[in-house]
Amino acid sequence: MNVEQIIKTEKKIPLERRTIIHFMLVNNKINESISKALKPFDVSLQQFNVLRILRGQNEKPANLSTLNERMVTKMSNTTRLVDKLILKGFVDRIICPSNRRKVEISITTEGRNILKKIDSAMIKAEKSILENISKKELEQLNTLLNKF
Amino acid sequence: MNVEQIIKTEKKIPLERRTIIHFMLVNNKINESISKALKPFDVSLQQFNVLRILRGQNEKPANLSTLNERMVTKMSNTTRLVDKLILKGFVDRIICPSNRRKVEISITTEGRNILKKIDSAMIKAEKSILENISKKELEQLNTLLNKF
DNA sequence: CTTATACATTTGTATATACAATTGTTGTAA
DNA sequence: TTACAACAATTGTATATACAAATGTATAAG
Numbered sequence: 001m002n003v004e005q006i007i008k009t010e011k012k013i014p015l016e017r018r019t020i021i022h023f024m025l026v027n028n029k030i031n032e033s034i035s036k037a038l039k040p041f042d043v044s045l046q047q048f049n050v051l052r053i054l055r056g057q058n059e060k061p062a063n064l065s066t067l068n069e070r071m072v073t074k075m076s077n078t079t080r081l082v083d084k085l086i087l088k089g090f091v092d093r094i095i096c097p098s099n100r101r102k103v104e105i106s107i108t109t110e111g112r113n114i115l116k117k118i119d120s121a122m123i124k125a126e127k128s129i130l131e132n133i134s135k136k137e138l139e140q141l142n143t144l145l146n147k148f
Numbered sequence: 149m150n151v152e153q154i155i156k157t158e159k160k161i162p163l164e165r166r167t168i169i170h171f172m173l174v175n176n177k178i179n180e181s182i183s184k185a186l187k188p189f190d191v192s193l194q195q196f197n198v199l200r201i202l203r204g205q206n207e208k209p210a211n212l213s214t215l216n217e218r219m220v221t222k223m224s225n226t227t228r229l230v231d232k233l234i235l236k237g238f239v240d241r242i243i244c245p246s247n248r249r250k251v252e253i254s255i256t257t258e259g260r261n262i263l264k265k266i267d268s269a270m271i272k273a274e275k276s277i278l279e280n281i282s283k284k285e286l287e288q289l290n291t292l293l294n295k296f
Numbered sequence: 297c298t299t300a301t302a303c304a305t306t307t308g309t310a311t312a313t314a315c316a317a318t319t320g321t322t323g324t325a326a
Numbered sequence: 327t328t329a330c331a332a333c334a335a336t337t338g339t340a341t342a343t344a345c346a347a348a349t350g351t352a353t354a355a356g
Contacts, residue, residue: 001296008218009204016274019286019293020178024220026296027175030168044342056157064305070156072172076344079306084341101304101351126164132295138167141292145167147280148149148174192312212335224314227336232312249321249334300355307348318337324330 001025030129037125041118046075047085048122051115054091054107061104063096090114149173178277185273189266194223195233196270199263202239202255209252211244238262 003013003022013021031045038048053070054062062070068078075081082105085091090111096102107115130138151161151170161169179193186196201218202210210218216226223229230253233239238259244250255263278286 001294007220011204015283015286015290016278019290020182020274020277021220022290022293023175023178026293027171028221029296030171034168046342056159065303072155072169073176075342077306077342080342096304099304099352103305126168129168129296130164133292135163137292137295138163140288142163142167142170144281144285144289144292145170145174146149147285148177148277194312213333223312225312225336228312244334247322247334251335298356301353303350303352305349305351308346310344310346312341312343314339314341316338316340319335320333321335322331322333324332326327326329 001029033125033129034122037121038118040121041114042088043090043114043118046071046073046081047090048115048118049073050078050081050085051090051107051111054105055112055115057106059106061094061106063102063104067105085111149177181273181277182270185269186266188269189262190236191238191262191266192232194219194221194229195238196266197221198226198229198233199238199255199259202253203260203263205254207254209242209254211250211252215253233259 001022003018003025004010006025007021034045038045043051049071050067053067064078064082067082068074071078082091082093086093089108091105091107093103093105096104133141149170151166151173152158154173155169182193186193191199197219198215201215212226212230215230216222219226230239230241234241237256239253239255241251241253244252281289
């Protein structure tokens with residue numbers, strides 16, 4: 001991936017700016033790959049993220065603020081994100097009996113089933129995204145990302 | 149930046165997946181920084197990108213498809229993005245005389261002025277994003293990003 | 297017990313973006 | 327020259343997201 005070539009400029013970009021642009025370009029590519037993998041299941045990246053969080057709770061439901069805390073990309077409207085998942089039948093939402101201000105969101109069997117199907121597509125997407133990166137390079141990348 | 153801590157999970161995430169999540173987290177942070185830097189100027193990241201492309205043309209106007217080609221994050225509606233910039237008085241748009249299907253978009257003096265102001269805010273944001281990264285690490289990062 | 301404050305979520309509204317269909321223009325083959 | 331395909335941008339529409347205000351509930355102070 002050559003930055004100058006992709007954004008079609010002949011100018012020399014300072015290393016700092018170039019790195020940030022580079023970063024965004026790679027991120028776009030990653031997002032495209034993953035969105036494409038999710039498309040057949042009619043589930044967005046954010047929706048998938050919520051489903052995965054709920055599965056990770058093993059049976060224990062989560063409330064909205066917990067979901068928000070754990071999402072990779074925080075959203076300013078998790079209510080409506082959950083609305084969509086309810087419409088699709090992948091999650092349930094009930095008012096928390098011990099604190100009626102809160103809400104308890106849990107994944108349904110149907111939600112677990114779709115997640116299971118998505119899992120293999122996701123692993124495939126991840127592999128294809130990282131196909132040119134060795135394990136050593138992955139570790140190196142993680143070390144660098146830690147510095148941000 | 150510790151991935152597990154940020155998304156608040158105790159589970160071990162496989163290195164591939166962890167790297168991708170890590171990547172997204174850093175990207176979110178970068179976007180936040182830059183958006184915050186742009187906020188006082190009431191210009192979005194994409195709008196800023198278009199302005200910078202137009203400035204890079206030195207005087208030569210660009211048409212829509214050229215803009216789209218050169219944008220870091222491609223959009224499926226550059227027309228309306230340009231509409232916003234016209235409303236703000238930062239760009240002009242005329243129908244291309246030699247080919248009336250095309251359009252010629254150019255940056256106005258006002259656009260150049262705001263860009264000049266944004267420039268220093270942007271350099272500051274870039275510096276703060278990369279404050280913990282040495283030059284050597286930057287180069288290392290670029291090498292790794294090239295592999296995607 | 298009443299009132300005020302903090303909390304958790306939802307709703308309203310504006311804006312942004314994606315995608316497909318449409319419009320208007322140009323090039324080209326008969 | 328006409329008819330048709332290709333091109334470039336715009337428009338319509340649905341969906342996504344951001345942000346602030348509103349709703350309903352719990353907690354705490356007097």
